[in-house]
Amino acid sequence: MARVSEPLATAVLVSGTGTNLQALLDNVHGREAQIVAVASSVAGAAALERARVREVPSRVFARADYADRGARDEALGDWLKERGARLVVLAGYMELLGESFLARFPGSVVNVHPSLLPAFPGLRAIEQALAYGVKVFGVTVHFVDAGVDSGPVILQRAVELPDASAPEEVLAALRPLEHALLTQAVRLLARGAVRIDPENQRRTIVDRAAVRAGDG
Numbered sequence: 001m002a003r004v005s006e007p008l009a010t011a012v013l014v015s016g017t018g019t020n021l022q023a024l025l026d027n028v029h030g031r032e033a034q035i036v037a038v039a040s041s042v043a044g045a046a047a048l049e050r051a052r053v054r055e056v057p058s059r060v061f062a063r064a065d066y067a068d069r070g071a072r073d074e075a076l077g078d079w080l081k082e083r084g085a086r087l088v089v090l091a092g093y094m095e096l097l098g099e100s101f102l103a104r105f106p107g108s109v110v111n112v113h114p115s116l117l118p119a120f121p122g123l124r125a126i127e128q129a130l131a132y133g134v135k136v137f138g139v140t141v142h143f144v145d146a147g148v149d150s151g152p153v154i155l156q157r158a159v160e161l162p163d164a165s166a167p168e169e170v171l172a173a174l175r176p177l178e179h180a181l182l183t184q185a186v187r188l189l190a191r192g193a194v195r196i197d198p199e200n201q202r203r204t205i206v207d208r209a210a211v212r213a214g215d216g
């Protein structure tokens with residue numbers, strides 16, 4: 001993504017509570033990024049109210065309202081383009097996006113996932129990790145490709161929880177990490193500080209100086 005001097009026009013896709021959306025609204029909106037659209041796959045999602053409070057336009061794109069996923073993706077992509085979005089952030093978005101949607105926003109769709117990928121992709125990542133018995137949990141922000149949580153990693157952060165046994169306990173530890181990491185990733189993307197390694201398309205190269213500045 002090219003370096004931009006203006007705030008990066010960003011769309012956020014949600015399905016639920018929207019605490020990650022809130023972190024972006026509180027920490028980057030109107031600064032490095034301008035959140036120009038919030039799209040929900042679920043009518044009545046609490047995230048929609050968070051958008052309303054900040055006067056960010058929002059819309060519901062429920063799968064059941066379209067003939068198929070492709071038609072949903074097209075309508076969603078059209079609206080995000082109309083709103084001028086250049087970055088699309090999946091923040092608790094519980095739907096898959098097809099290749100044609102991703103092709104409209106090349107290298108510009110990111111997701112936050114509550115595990116250290118490639119461990120525990122997909123639904124109920126925290127429960128998967130607990131069932132496996134891991135001692136280190138974590139969060140990943142990654143580029144989105146057509147697979148399930150399989151795109152190149154942008155940022156990861158781990159936390160040792162050797163005695164954890166309940167999902168609520170892990171969630172409580174991971175939530176602040178998610179919010180911090182997603183905020184930092186959007187700042188870095190807005191600064192053009194993330195690129196794909198030409199030698200290894202799986203690997204991202206993050207400008208270290210921008211990471212330090214992105215912590216602020």
Ligand code: GRF
Nearest residue numbers: 017018019020092112113114
């Ligand atoms: C987060 O745990 C995120 O990692 C996962 O869904 C959850 C969304 O939470 N993909 P919220 O809606 O941002 O509060």
